[in-house]
Amino acid sequence: MPQHVRGVVARVKGEPVRVETIVVPDPGPDEAVVRVQACGVCHTDLHYREGGINDDFPFLLGHEAAGIVEAVGTGVTDVAPGDFVVLNWRAVCGRCRACRRGRPQYCFDTHNARQRMTLSDGTELSPALGIGAFAEKTLVAAGQCTKVDPAVSPAAAGLLGCGVMAGIGAAINTGGVGRGDTVAVIGCGGVGNAAVVGARLAGAAKIIAVDIDERKLETARTMGATDTVNARDTDPVEAIRRLTNGFGADIVIEAVGRPETYRQAFYARDLAGTVVLVGVPTPDMQLDLPLLDVFGRGGALKSSWYGDCLPSRDFPMLTDLYLQGRLDLDSFVTETITLDEVEDAFARMHKGDVLRSVVIF
Known part of the structure; x- marks a missing residue:
């Protein structure tokens, strides 16, 4: 049954974002629903709000995230409910010419969930980088979920999903x-x-x-x-x-x-x-x-x-370095905030006051 959650939406270019009700459908084939635990406020999200990426408004912002897999659709074998994952925006296809040559980090046919999350009135949302993680739960392609050691702090792990990895x-x-x-x-x-x-x-x-x-x-x-x-x-x-x-x-x-x-x-x-x-x-x-x-x-x-990364290879390696004390991901987290404070975090980021604000759910 579809779930109703809170999420940060940019409706119009340049206008302040708002927290609205988001409808998250049940996962279809090769899809997963993830309960978001932490999501970093990345400059790319501000680019979306300002129309610097494209004009497919309204956007469900947020993409630098970690959380727990809640449900998966048919055909999903790499992750299961209960897995702690970092979300990535390059789910590789395994079939294109780059993948066939053993270079999946350059996949030419990366993909996202086929279904769309919507507003409560049925308006389809464009999830930032195919993720849309400024929300309590989000729908993604299962290939966008990369399992990592659950001992890692969600606030730190989520940063691997974009900026730190890049x-x-x-x-x-x-x-x-x-x-x-x-x-x-x-x-x-x-x-x-x-x-x-x-x-x-x-x-x-x-x-x-x-x-x-x-x-x-x-x-x-x-x-x-x-x-x-x-x-x-x-x-x-x-x-x-x-x-x-x-x-x-x-x-x-x-x-x-x-x-x-x-x-x-x-x-x-x-x-x-x-x-x-x-x-x-x-x-x-x-x-x-x-x-x-x-x-x-x-x-x-x-x-x-995206740092020419291969999430399935690089995310676990970097989380291992974090747990060994060789990579201080925590030092990137300037502050933790709530979902309602994202607009203010954009302002602090624009002024250079923070390295990363991280939404904690």
Whole structure:
């Protein structure tokens, strides 16, 4: 029988979100209903509210979540009621050309639940990133549920569902950071600081954090940055070169998603170095680079989508590191809030006052 729960809905572009009644259907084939325990307030949710992703309003926001599987539909074998899971937004198909070549992290046919959750009047909702977890319960494709050790705090585990995974994966999976490398991270919000953590886990010798907010730079130091650059006062390209003996960094991770910071990343890397774009741009943004410079500097220009992660592989690995005391996910949680406080959390996030607000159910 369909269930009625509370959820955070963005009805109109740019307007404050509201907590409304959501109708969650029983799971169909290959679907699961998850009782959400915690969900992080990610900048992507604000992008949805502002119409920066698409205009399929109304949106059921929230996607960085962990919870307990409550029910599954027919054909589901990988998870069962009672399992503690982190929700992911890339349920791989197992059939496309990437999956058949053994590269499921690049799956070209990821999917979500077939059924739609609705408002009480029957209006269909668009769940953020196919999840919609600012709700007491949500309907997802079963492949979006990744089992992890239930000893992990839900507030910490949920962050692996998006921001932390995106940043760590940008460093380790996409950037290929290795022992002794020099790494620069431009933009030290949640994703950027996760990239700092990823570079540290991979054994980077020097990690340079760049931002215009001294509070974020201080956080980056606690996360493992060896050097910081305040780009409000200093040319970051010159500073990164100065800190790398004039060469530039081996890997530069751009975690802002703006043309001007991407240019900084491009020119702050060493010859044959790598630029990784993990910051999310808006549809109107354009990049202008001299093609001769692209050719002449060599190396690689990469985009990191979800940290090029494979949830079934990476989420359990990272939760194990957390339980071993080697990955401090708790340090990303600035505050815990209720469902009714999401709009206020957006404002604090926009001002840079928090690394992550986490809704606790």
